[in-house]
Amino acid sequence: MTNSTNGAAGLQLALAWGFVGIPLLWGVTQTIINATALFH
Amino acid sequence: MSYATTTPSDGGGLLSRSRSVAKPGFNRWMVPPAALCIHLCIGQAYALSVFNLPMTKLIGITAAAPDDWKLTELGWIFSIAIFVLGASAAIFGRWVEEGGPRRAMFTAGLCWAAGFFISAIGVYVHNLWIVYLGYGVFGGIGLGLGYISPVSTLIKWFPDRPGMATGMAIMGFGGGAMIASPLSVFLMKQFSTPTHVGVQEAFIGLGLVYLAFMWVGAAIVRVPPPGWAPEGYTPPVKAQKLVTKNDVFVYDALKTPQFWLIWAVLCLNVTAGIGVLGQASAMTQEMFPGRVTPVAAAGFVGLLSLFNMGGRFFWASISDFIGRKWTYFCFFVLGTALYAIVPWTGTIGSITGFVLCFLIIISMYGGGFATVPAYLRDMFGTRYVGAIHGWLITAWSAAGVFGPVLVNYIRQFQIDNGVAKAQAYNTTMYIMAGLLVVGFFCNLAVKAVHERFHMTSDVEEAQASVAVVGEPAGV
Numbered sequence: 001m002t003n004s005t006n007g008a009a010g011l012q013l014a015l016a017w018g019f020v021g022i023p024l025l026w027g028v029t030q031t032i033i034n035a036t037a038l039f040h
Numbered sequence: 041m042s043y044a045t046t047t048p049s050d051g052g053g054l055l056s057r058s059r060s061v062a063k064p065g066f067n068r069w070m071v072p073p074a075a076l077c078i079h080l081c082i083g084q085a086y087a088l089s090v091f092n093l094p095m096t097k098l099i100g101i102t103a104a105a106p107d108d109w110k111l112t113e114l115g116w117i118f119s120i121a122i123f124v125l126g127a128s129a130a131i132f133g134r135w136v137e138e139g140g141p142r143r144a145m146f147t148a149g150l151c152w153a154a155g156f157f158i159s160a161i162g163v164y165v166h167n168l169w170i171v172y173l174g175y176g177v178f179g180g181i182g183l184g185l186g187y188i189s190p191v192s193t194l195i196k197w198f199p200d201r202p203g204m205a206t207g208m209a210i211m212g213f214g215g216g217a218m219i220a221s222p223l224s225v226f227l228m229k230q231f232s233t234p235t236h237v238g239v240q241e242a243f244i245g246l247g248l249v250y251l252a253f254m255w256v257g258a259a260i261v262r263v264p265p266p267g268w269a270p271e272g273y274t275p276p277v278k279a280q281k282l283v284t285k286n287d288v289f290v291y292d293a294l295k296t297p298q299f300w301l302i303w304a305v306l307c308l309n310v311t312a313g314i315g316v317l318g319q320a321s322a323m324t325q326e327m328f329p330g331r332v333t334p335v336a337a338a339g340f341v342g343l344l345s346l347f348n349m350g351g352r353f354f355w356a357s358i359s360d361f362i363g364r365k366w367t368y369f370c371f372f373v374l375g376t377a378l379y380a381i382v383p384w385t386g387t388i389g390s391i392t393g394f395v396l397c398f399l400i401i402i403s404m405y406g407g408g409f410a411t412v413p414a415y416l417r418d419m420f421g422t423r424y425v426g427a428i429h430g431w432l433i434t435a436w437s438a439a440g441v442f443g444p445v446l447v448n449y450i451r452q453f454q455i456d457n458g459v460a461k462a463q464a465y466n467t468t469m470y471i472m473a474g475l476l477v478v479g480f481f482c483n484l485a486v487k488a489v490h491e492r493f494h495m496t497s498d499v500e501e502a503q504a505s506v507a508v509v510g511e512p513a514g515v
Contacts, residue, residue: 009067016073016260020080020212027218028346035342 055258057140062262068197068270070260075190075209077257078145081250082152082186083216085125086345088118088175090224094237098166101235109168117175119440121155124180126437129188133430134290136185141193141261148186149254155179156247160240186254187213187433191413192426196264199422200273203364203414207356210410214349218342220246282365282486286494287421293428298419298489301482306412307435307442308479309371312379312472313405315443316398319451320344326461327386327394340395347399348406355407356414364415365486371404372480379473383466409436419489446471 053059062068092114099105136144158174190209198205227245231238269275275285293299316323321337332340359367378397385393412432417425447468454464 009065013067013069016070019256020073020076023219024076024080024212024215027215027220027222028349030222031218031342031346035339035346 055140055143055146057138057142057263060140060142060261060263061265062268066262068264071190071194071197071262072205072208074141074145074257074261075194076212077253077260078148078186078190079209079212080216080219081253082148082183083213084220084224084246084250085118085121085179085183086214086217087220087224088121090221091228091239091242094228094239095163098163098237098239101237107166113168117171120172120176121180121183122440123437124177125183125187126434128181128184129430129433130184131430132181132185133188133427134424136189136430137192137290137424137426140263141189142258144185144189145254145258145261148182148189149251149258150182151178152182152186152254153247153251155182156243156250160243160247163240163243184430184433188426188430190257190261191429192422193261193263195413195417195422195425198270199275200270201357201360202417203359203411204353204357206413207353207410210356210413211349211352211406213409214345214352214406218345218349223249281488282363283418284421284489284494286491287423288419288428288489288493289495290424290427290431292493292495293420293424293489294431296419296489296493298486299428299432301486302412302415302419303432303435304482305368305479305486306408306432307439308475308482309368309375309408310405310436310439311443311446312375312475312479313402313408313443314439315445315447315468315472317344317348317402317405319444319447320398323465324391324394327465328389328391329462331389331391340398343395343399344402347403351403351406352410355404356410359411359414364411364418365483367407367411368415368483369480371408372476372483375401375404376473376476376480379469379476382469383463386462386466419486421495423495 092111095114096104096108096111099108132144155175155178158178159171160174162168162170162172162174191206194205194209195202224242224246227242228238231241231245276283288296320341321334324332324337324340325334355367355371362370378401382394382397385391385397413425413429416428416432420428447465450468450471451464454467455461
């Protein structure tokens with residue numbers, strides 16, 4: 001197997017990481033917003 | 041990447057190991073998202089406390105009624121779940137290892153979602169025992185299976201960076217609470233009415249979302265074919281003292297002093313962190329009375345979650361370069377120093393110093409969890425690392441009891457003896473520092489596993505014939 005990914009494999013990879021990355025990013029953003037209260 | 045041409049077959053179904061062997065062209069970077077699908081969901085356990093207050097007002101709605109559940113009774117839900125997590129990881133570890141990650145992830149999703157659905161019934165009929173059974177027992181099994189299911193697969197896909205790979209997955213467990221907390225609040229808000237708090241609907245919603253998410257993870261996970269190795273990767277020729285090239289059978293690993301030393305290392309590192317995590321909000325407000333508001337304290341808890349998550353990836357990745365033993369060496373030396381400094385930050389009134397100390401401590405708490413699978417792999421080989429990791433998770437269950445008990449009871453003892461609340465945590469901090477010193481010596485005592493515990497080829501063949509078909513050979 002080579003590391004070179006064709007378009008479909010690249011899309012699959014992007015979808016998989018987006019599937020977990022977007023909720024995680026949302027959660028991290030919410031946490032940071034709440035944490036800013038500590039510095040007010 | 042190079043592949044062997046044989047494709048094993050164990051005659052299993054859709055969830056079997058042989059049906060989840062990667063085909064040529066599969067990108068190994070698809071495996072971390074599959075693992076994250078599981079860990080981001082089960083990480084909800086850290087956010088269970090958002091349901092505590094609403095569940096004390098299921099009857100009274102605006103305030104607790106006499107028949108409403110008490111906070112102390114609700115606290116048992118988490119304790120049971122963490123206990124069952126450790127027990128199920130130990131009991132089913134070999135089943136997970138031998139059946140492959142897909143079957144384990146699928147089952148973990150089923151149990152985890154069932155935990156929420158059964159708990160929703162418990163809330164609906166207002167019977168706490170049903171919630172204990174649901175979230176505590178079924179959810180706990182889902183936690184245990186889910187936690188260990190992707191670990192050995194990741195180690196096999198990333199023999200060049202095992203710490204980073206497992207760190208990525210276990211980071212998800214830390215991040216899961218950050219998603220679950222606002223999501224749970226959102227769901228309860230959507231379903232609450234003036235006569236109803238919306239907890240059971242939120243449980244059903246979470247159960248459905250988690251079931252879908254975890255089954256997506258089970259669908260995309262793959263195991264490497266026999267003989268697979270990343271392209272250009274050659275295992276180190278020079279023998280490393282603390283990285284074995286041999287495998288140790290799961291039950292033989294339990295007979296080694298190394299297993300129990302690492303068990304103690306994890307238990308002590310977790311005990312030091314877990315007690316603080318649970319009490320962080322109250323601790324900041326009591327150590328800095330009038331200067332830290334409840335809202336600011338909640339912000340501090342959020343920051344701790346962030347560093348807990350980030351530490352998992354950071355420290356586990358670092359361990360690939362400096363070695364596992366040195367990584368834990370950092371945890372214990374730095375942790376001891378920081379715990380010893382914390383009371384001083386309270387005395388001089390430095391909130392910044394206090395916050396910084398705990399952020400680093402919590403990053404190492406998370407780092408301890410994330411680095412330990414690679415530590416086990418270094419000691420016992422890749423073959424049964426998942427099952428051995430399952431047994432090691434019992435250290436977490438033990439720490440889950442020791443940590444909060446130490447912090448809560450020592451604080452109460454101090455207050456009962458006339459110590460001011462602002463200074464009531466000082467003794468606890470010194471005890472935590474002492475625990476980390478013990479951990480330091482346990483880690484120091486870890487040496488390579490004696491060769492009499494190594495699996496011989498005869499034993500491996502016998503094990504393989506009754507267990508794993510298509511297991512990657514010497515990845």
